Amino acid sequence: IKCATISTVDPAFDPVITKAARDMPLTKYGQVLTSEFNAVVIEHHLKWSPLVCTLPGPIDQTAPPTNYLGRYDFHHVDTMVDFALKHNMEVKGHVLVWHVTSPPCLEDMSPDEVGSAVKRHIFTTMGYFRDRIQIWDVVNEALASDGTLVENVFYRKMGPSYIEQCFRWAHEANPRAVLIYNDNKVEGCGYGSDDNPRYRKNAPLQAKSDGFYNLLKDLVGRGVPVHGAGMQAHFSAGGVKHQRPPTPSMVKRQIRRIGELGLKVNISEMDVRVSKLPQDEALRSRAQTCIYRDILTAALSEPSFDGVWLWGFTDRHTWVKNFYYDDRPLIFSEVYERKDSYEGVKCAL
Numbered sequence: 001i002k003c004a005t006i007s008t009v010d011p012a013f014d015p016v017i018t019k020a021a022r023d024m025p026l027t028k029y030g031q032v033l034t035s036e037f038n039a040v041v042i043e044h045h046l047k048w049s050p051l052v053c054t055l056p057g058p059i060d061q062t063a064p065p066t067n068y069l070g071r072y073d074f075h076h077v078d079t080m081v082d083f084a085l086k087h088n089m090e091v092k093g094h095v096l097v098w099h100v101t102s103p104p105c106l107e108d109m110s111p112d113e114v115g116s117a118v119k120r121h122i123f124t125t126m127g128y129f130r131d132r133i134q135i136w137d138v139v140n141e142a143l144a145s146d147g148t149l150v151e152n153v154f155y156r157k158m159g160p161s162y163i164e165q166c167f168r169w170a171h172e173a174n175p176r177a178v179l180i181y182n183d184n185k186v187e188g189c190g191y192g193s194d195d196n197p198r199y200r201k202n203a204p205l206q207a208k209s210d211g212f213y214n215l216l217k218d219l220v221g222r223g224v225p226v227h228g229a230g231m232q233a234h235f236s237a238g239g240v241k242h243q244r245p246p247t248p249s250m251v252k253r254q255i256r257r258i259g260e261l262g263l264k265v266n267i268s269e270m271d272v273r274v275s276k277l278p279q280d281e282a283l284r285s286r287a288q289t290c291i292y293r294d295i296l297t298a299a300l301s302e303p304s305f306d307g308v309w310l311w312g313f314t315d316r317h318t319w320v321k322n323f324y325y326d327d328r329p330l331i332f333s334e335v336y337e338r339k340d341s342y343e344g345v346k347c348a349l
């Protein structure tokens, strides 16, 4: 089992990786990262826009978009990937096709231009990391909450078959790579029996979880080269209903039925928000610890489950603070101390 991993390997706010890659002494971030985890996923810099739209100097808007869509800057990602590999950590590529972080110019392009731009992006990026990254999130968050496909720019320009097309291009670009479809609020199947208020029994987003399963079943049924499914598991211990985790038995059932399609399943971006709980720190810590422990214990009991990836590891760097500044959703404190939730994860592994 590839246990927890890290997403926040982002030199933008923690230059430890950049420095460490140049053989400087590991800072605390790097020490915890390399001693506690065996894999890395890059939170932001391996997405399409950060790779092509952050090059210095103005983009020549008069030139055809395909010109700058062909301008890649991999240096940030090189630093992080080389750091991880130097410390014998596996790297997951996140994410090739996600409408949220794709170049805005795609909207102004013709269907054929978008198709060739997506194909070029997949081949360029997977080709560049061909010897260093063998696990890829190919398509991310293509489902709406009712389980149908989001009519994002890829859907509108390439049609609903864009998902299949992206997986086929990805397989051609690197036939050895494990190719994953990734989504959120898809972690539960059926209805829970647990009466524990920590979980939601009647998954209000059951339609999306069913849509996730049906999408995967359809791809597998048509011989599309998809090998895995990622369930993001961005949970909230006391938050709004649809962010509370499904019961462990619902998670187990979802992994079981996806595994029966012949796919591996991973939890791809786990964090457990607590800021919606009352201020009582002990209550927050207990709720968070139990969710990490119970959900991962249930997942790990399924043979098709092959790894858990956290979205960050220290509360010092979590994307959640963009929304809830005072939240602490992870397993190490702001000063890199192990939290009770660390024990919750360890107890499950």
Ligand code: XIL
Pocket (backbone or CB within 6 Å): 043, 044, 140, 232, 269, 319
């Ligand atoms: C988020 C990152 O954490 C942020 O730093 C970035 O600004 C936006 O993307 N689901 C995903 C991730 O698949 O790629 C998102 O990551 C969080 C939601």
